[in-house]
Amino acid sequence: MTKALYRHSLDSNFPVAVKGDGVYLVDANGKRYLDGSGGAAVSCLGHSNARVREAIHAQIDALAFSHTRFFSNEPMERLAAELISDAPEGLTKAWFTCGGSESIEAALKLSRQYFIETGQPQRRHIIGRMQSYHGTTSGALSAGGNIGRRAVFEPLLLSATHHISACFPYRGQREDETAAQYGQRVADELEAKIIELGSDTVAAFIAETVVGSTLGCVAPVPGYFRRIREICDRYGVLLILDEVMCGMGRTGTRYACEQEGIAPDFIALAKGLAGGYLPLGALLVGDKVHKAIEAGSNVVMHGHTFTGHPAACAAAVAVQEEVRSRDLLANVRKMGGMLKSALSEHFGNHPNVGDIRGRGLFLALELVKDRRTKEPFDASLGLAERIRVQAMQNGLICYPMGGVVDGKRGENVMIAPPFIFEEQHVFELVDKLHRTFEQTLKYG
Ligand SMILES: Cc1ncc(COP(=O)(O)O)c(C=O)c1O
Structure with a gap:
């Protein structure tokens, strides 16, 4: 070797x-x-998987790469339509990245841009949860609350990021409270943190719908995310759900938040989207954010060279067709x-x-x-x-x-x-x- x-x-x-x-x-x-x-x-x-391998070969034979500053491409358009076709209510656009960390960076930056476009430049804080992992790039690492992974890089991380408790009943729920009371208690930490920071200064709250490897597949208690959504709405805070690990069907529904009965303002995706056949991530964007940008600068102030890579999108289209048809x-x-x-x-x-x-x-x-x-x-x-x-x-x-x-x-x-x-x-x-x-x- x-x-x-x-x-x-x-x-x-x-x-x-x-x-x-x-x-x-x-x-x-x-x-x-x-x-x-x-x-x-x-x-x-x-x-x-034969269908996915054939789709990748066919796409590369036809068109390996075209830059999105110059062209759209068919697999990228098909994949966006496919993801939005059954996305939770209000999510109307799909933006493509090369992986989970990039999807999170896009969510953080679009949240900030939304508040600039809507004349609220004081909104700068991002609140995440302890022991969550949102990726390895600086913004995503800052939003995450995994002490071990943050430690070495702490001085470099974004100062506008803050953390509340995770919803982790095995270790957090007290003997004298029900799961619902526990969920309400930890969700209410969000309201307390928003008030502490200044009720009109928070841009977004970010959480994994079902927490992945850092806590070990921890699903929220019933009602937790409904309460979180209520608090976000009351204070005008955007809700970002990180479904990089738990999304794309892993928990039994395409989007894990379907089981919580709520719709966020963004869903970050990667991993199972193209099933590992090629690297790909996505960010689903809510109509509210999109309309504000459309009515304002009309430009997404973010981007990567490989956004919407045709072969990666073709792989994901085939993966999702396979999941659906079987x-x-x-x-x-x-x-x-x-x-x-x-x-x-x-x-x-x-x-x-x-x-x-x-x-x-x-x-x-x-x-x-x-x-x-x-x-x-x-x-x-x-x-x-x-x-x-x-x-x-x-x-x-x-x-x-x-x-x-x-x-x-x-x-x-x-x-x-x-x-x-x-x-x-x-x-x-x-x-x-x-x-x-x-x-x-x-x-x-
Ligand atoms: C929940 C979650 N978010 C974000 C990421 C970052 O994704 P990537 O490693 O593709 O950048 C991961 C990676 O494990 C993850 O589990």
Whole structure:
């Protein structure tokens, strides 16, 4: 393996992936890995879908690239129409990016532009939530509240970003309150923060509809987002939902917020949009924002060279056609239910599994040293990495992550397999995960 490559973990010796085969990845030695997490909740169609591969080849043969400053292109237009066709009410435009962080940057900047266009330049604050991750670029990292990932870069982050508590019932809900009361209490932190900052100075609130890997597939309690929407409306604050990980069908509906009964002003998308066949993200934009820009400068003050890349959009059109024509969201709900039951059956009484949670094929197990007190393992054990490595030795890709409790302590293992998962894959996954826990948790 070349020493020229600069990689994420400098001392890791990763196998070289050479082939995708349905829900499996194959390395250069011919070893097969069951993809139990779609990478990071990306590969919704697995790794060898014929329709998507053909669509990409055909698009590249016809037109590989044209810059959006000079041309529109067919796949970009088709994809925008497809995403808007069943988007939550009021979302009428789709803007394309190369990934999740870029989608978030676009949402933050368009929020600011909206208030300039509508004569409210004092609105500059962005409120996010603790332990959320919105991406790695400076604006997205600033909006996120993941202490561990922010720490080194703190002096460089945007000072106009602030954070309230996450909605995380397993660790946050008190014994003397119902889930609904808990949801109201943490949602009301938004109102308190808006008032603290100055009620007409806040531009946007940003949250993951279902929190991804940093907390481990945490869905909101019923009513939480309705209360958030009410507060945003009362104070004229835009609502950005980050569905980079939980959107595009992963929780059983195309947009995760459909299950909350609310519509935001923006939805950020990526990952499952093109299923990993090519890099692509999108930002769905609400009509209110669009109309203000149209009536004002009439220019979106943002952009990238590769916005609306024809081949990436063609891949996404094919991915979404495949999901729709095979009714794969029904399979997400069915296999998600089966997988959650199988996880509960095998790990529900495990002394180190504190919680099993999530929606659709977006599930996680939270690991604890003590189930009764919910005390996490010592961070110095590096348990998440140990589990990842051991699972790969067992031929399983899952997505363990540390820092659930405070950015450092607390591990969860995310399971987010392709939407084409079948019953036998559920059994294989649970069996391999079981073996992995037996080999790793004994060190705890
Ligand atoms: C919820 C969420 N938002 C944003 C991002 C950033 O996306 P990307 O890595 O494509 O820039 C991620 C990435 O994991 C994510 O999980």
